[in-house]
Amino acid sequence: xxxxxxxxxxxxxxxxxxxxxxxxxxxxxxxxxxxxxxxxxxxxxxxxxxxxxxxxxxxxxxxxxxxxxxxxxxxxxxxxxxxxxxxxxxxxxxxxxxxxxxxxxxxxxxxxxxxxxxxxxxxxxxxxxxxxxxx
Amino acid sequence: xxxxxxxxxxxxxxxxxxxxxxxxxxxxxxxxxxxxxxxxxxxxxxxxxxxxxxxxxxxxxxxxxxxxxxxxxxxxxxxxxxxxxxxxxxxxxxxxxxxxxxxxxxxxxxxxxxxxxxxxxxxxxxxxxxxxxxx
Amino acid sequence: xxxxxxxxxxxxxxxxxxxxxxxxxxxxxxxxxxxxxxxxxxxxxxxxxxxxxxxxxxxxxxxxxxxxxxxxxxxxxxxxxxxxxxxxxxxxxxxxxxxxxxxxxxxxxxxxxxxxxxxxxxxxxxxxxxxxxxxxxxxxxxxxxxxxxxxxxxxxxxxxxxxxxxxxxxxxxxxxxxxxxxxxxxxxxx
Amino acid sequence: xxxxxxxxxxxxxxxxxxxxxxxxxxxxxxxxxxxxxxxxxxxxxxxxxxxxxxxxxxxxxxxxxxxxxxxxxxxxxxxxxxxxxxxxxxxxxxxxxxxxxxxxxxxxxxxxxxxxxxxxxxxxxxxxxxxxxxxxxxxxxxxxxxxxxxxxxxxxxxxxxxxxxxxxxxxxxxxxxxxxxxxxxxxxxx
Ligand SMILES: Nc1ncnc2c1ncn2[C@@H]1O[C@H](COP(=O)(O)OP(=O)(O)O)[C@@H](O)[C@H]1O
Ligand SMILES: Nc1ncnc2c1ncn2[C@@H]1O[C@H](COP(=O)(O)OP(=O)(O)O)[C@@H](O)[C@H]1O
Ligand SMILES: [Mg+2]
Ligand SMILES: [Mg+2]
Ligand SMILES: [Mg+2]
Ligand SMILES: [Mg+2]
Numbered sequence: 001x002x003x004x005x006x007x008x009x010x011x012x013x014x015x016x017x018x019x020x021x022x023x024x025x026x027x028x029x030x031x032x033x034x035x036x037x038x039x040x041x042x043x044x045x046x047x048x049x050x051x052x053x054x055x056x057x058x059x060x061x062x063x064x065x066x067x068x069x070x071x072x073x074x075x076x077x078x079x080x081x082x083x084x085x086x087x088x089x090x091x092x093x094x095x096x097x098x099x100x101x102x103x104x105x106x107x108x109x110x111x112x113x114x115x116x117x118x119x120x121x122x123x124x125x126x127x128x129x130x131x132x133x134x135x
Numbered sequence: 136x137x138x139x140x141x142x143x144x145x146x147x148x149x150x151x152x153x154x155x156x157x158x159x160x161x162x163x164x165x166x167x168x169x170x171x172x173x174x175x176x177x178x179x180x181x182x183x184x185x186x187x188x189x190x191x192x193x194x195x196x197x198x199x200x201x202x203x204x205x206x207x208x209x210x211x212x213x214x215x216x217x218x219x220x221x222x223x224x225x226x227x228x229x230x231x232x233x234x235x236x237x238x239x240x241x242x243x244x245x246x247x248x249x250x251x252x253x254x255x256x257x258x259x260x261x262x263x264x265x266x267x268x269x270x
Numbered sequence: 271x272x273x274x275x276x277x278x279x280x281x282x283x284x285x286x287x288x289x290x291x292x293x294x295x296x297x298x299x300x301x302x303x304x305x306x307x308x309x310x311x312x313x314x315x316x317x318x319x320x321x322x323x324x325x326x327x328x329x330x331x332x333x334x335x336x337x338x339x340x341x342x343x344x345x346x347x348x349x350x351x352x353x354x355x356x357x358x359x360x361x362x363x364x365x366x367x368x369x370x371x372x373x374x375x376x377x378x379x380x381x382x383x384x385x386x387x388x389x390x391x392x393x394x395x396x397x398x399x400x401x402x403x404x405x406x407x408x409x410x411x412x413x414x415x416x417x418x419x420x421x422x423x424x425x426x427x428x429x430x431x432x433x434x435x436x437x438x439x440x441x442x443x444x445x446x447x448x449x450x451x452x453x454x455x456x457x458x459x460x
Numbered sequence: 461x462x463x464x465x466x467x468x469x470x471x472x473x474x475x476x477x478x479x480x481x482x483x484x485x486x487x488x489x490x491x492x493x494x495x496x497x498x499x500x501x502x503x504x505x506x507x508x509x510x511x512x513x514x515x516x517x518x519x520x521x522x523x524x525x526x527x528x529x530x531x532x533x534x535x536x537x538x539x540x541x542x543x544x545x546x547x548x549x550x551x552x553x554x555x556x557x558x559x560x561x562x563x564x565x566x567x568x569x570x571x572x573x574x575x576x577x578x579x580x581x582x583x584x585x586x587x588x589x590x591x592x593x594x595x596x597x598x599x600x601x602x603x604x605x606x607x608x609x610x611x612x613x614x615x616x617x618x619x620x621x622x623x624x625x626x627x628x629x630x631x632x633x634x635x636x637x638x639x640x641x642x643x644x645x646x647x648x649x650x
Binding site for chain 3: 010039040041043044045046047048049050070071072075076078079082083
Binding site: 009010011013014016017018020021024044068069070071074075078094095096097098099100101104126127129130131132133134 | 144145146148149151152153155156159179203204205206209210213229230231232233234235236239261262264265266267268269
């Protein structure tokens with residue numbers, strides 16, 4: 001079992017495109033990546049209940065790392081934690097990592113069997129390749 | 136005249152969605168945001184010539200701040216600089232800021248008339264709201 | 271707080287939000303993303319529909335249902351914030367105690383402080399008035415004054431904070447809707 | 461370096477890339493995003509088309525057109541890298557000098573060092589062989605050995621670096637295509 005990844009965004013299109021970009025790094029490999037993005041009517045926004053459902057869906061026992069786009073998405077994700085069973089909540093990490101850059105690194109190490117801490121740490125290093133290239 | 140913004144991504148869908156999300160913060164305000172994203176045939180990739188054209192299109196004299204998704208997008212953007220007229224190149228800043236988070240802050244301060252340095256600095260602070268919320 | 275009173279309060283709040291939808295959105299257009307009116311209107315419409323569909327057994331159930339609906343349907347930062355307000359109110363016996371608990375929930379959720387130019391600046395003064403033994407109408411007055419006091423402030427939380435100094439000179443959308451929440455309370459709660 | 465020789469080199473490289481497309485993509489599938497074969501094949505097809513459409517006046521024009529086409533059409537990191545290689549070759553008079561200039565362009569562009577498990581590990585040894593006065597065939601042999609030497613390495617640049625230790629045990633896709641570039645040179649350049 002691998003750590004699950006959850007992408008929380010105001011924009012469904014953004015979340016789906018970010019996941020597509022990241023999944024490129026998993027040719028032939030499996031990984032659960034769930035998306036909670038946009039409002040029910042297709043607009044821009046986040047939904048704490050949808051985040052909660054996405055976390056439960058992504059959690060296969062090894063926990064999840066949740067990446068969010070903006071501050072208000074963090075509020076929804078933090079609220080989502082309240083609606084989770086205790087055990088699932090305890091193995092959920094909300095990450096301040098850059099959404100797109102962090103996701104690419106996170107899926108690679110998660111698919112490689114890393115722990116939740118390792119996946120979150122890799123996401124947190126998401127800007128490093130760009131910084132190294134621009135140095 | 137305001138500083139122009141350029142979004143370089145491997146994914147056209149990702150770039151467009153990020154711009155839509157950021158433009159939400161500009162109700163009724165004008166700002167030039169150009170996108171160079173994806174391969175000609177709609178696949179995932181970057182194109183240095185397209186980046187170069189986007190920078191020229193976004194530059195109204197006050198220069199541009201260029202945000203990129205991943206390390207290879209940085210390579211394309213750096214290559215794009217070679218194909219720009221000297222004056223345009225000199226007022227182009229390639230930023231290592233988080234693409235989505237940095238873009239939202241960048242468009243707000245650019246639309247407010249900030250300098251290129253200020254826009255780039257704001258983009259660089261893109262993770263701060265998430266970090267503050269998760270502290 | 272009877273279930274009926276609370277229902278009346280929520281219905282009136284939904285009405286006021288609907289009436290002031292464009293004004294709230296215009297405020298959010300000046301210092302945010304121009305959706306606060308639409309967000310809250312969508313949220314409160316969903317709350318009324320949810321309460322209609324399955325009438326809650328008691329006040330606590332009603333408040334929890336309201337909070338759970340708002341965190342899901344509003345879409346913006348105000349969703350988890352108003353949602354948490356109602357969820358935390360569910361434990362208390364009196365309106366002042368409930369609003370105070372809700373306020374503390376908002377503070378914990380949003381990490382804003384008084385003066386950050388948020389709904390906190392309308393909600394805090396209302397709680398203080400109630401705790402000082404004043405009437406709900408006086409609390410609504412305090413919330414309105416708190417809303418007005420956000421005008422000169424520079425935002426330090428939420429989307430308006432991206433604007434820095436440029437956020438000064440406009441009332442905060444969330445403080446404005448919170449003043450409506452207290453106005454609705456003054457009109458419906460004893 | 462005559463224009464004709466360079467044309468023949470590029471045509472043979474395009475052919476080899478096309479033949480090894482699936483192999484290059486399979487290598488990139490192990491430690492990257494499974495597109496290196498498709499990327500380079502698309503790029504070299506575009507190069508041949510561009511040269512066909514407007515035959516360049518001289519060797520420098522040919523190399524510049526090749527580089528400019530690759531930076532546009534390849535899509536992946538190898539686009540700006542191979543593109544820069546050809547763009548920088550345009551200034552030099554001999555193949556060894558040109559390849560050395562291109563190599564330095566790749567180093568400057570990608571900031572990789574020898575041993576980072578990139579195309580640099582095939583290109584560097586080829587340049588060294590040529591500069592030591594050895595034949596193009598010997599340079600191609602050096603590139604192939606450089607490619608093989610990437611197998612045990614842990615990637616420190618490009619997408620493969622996301623895999624950390626897991627990137628060891630596979631040849632680098634870019635080093636593999638660079639070995640093909642030198643093989644093509646050995647077959648076409650004197
Ligand atoms: N961290 C926070 N703490 C308290 N209130 C906040 C916070 N962030 C935003 N708000 C409130 O939310 C309001 C904006 O709500 P809304 O427009 O619905 O959400 P969004 O900003 O996500 O579009 C602001 O006017 C402010 O009062
Ligand atoms: N910074 C770099 N410096 C040198 N070579 C690099 C660098 N980054 C990537 N490469 C080379 O590019 C190859 C990958 O090319 P390709 O798959 O076409 O691009 P991408 O990785 O963007 O999909 C790698 O195998 C490596 O040889
Ligand atoms: Mg808003
Ligand atoms: Mg919003
Ligand atoms: Mg690749
Ligand atoms: Mg690629």
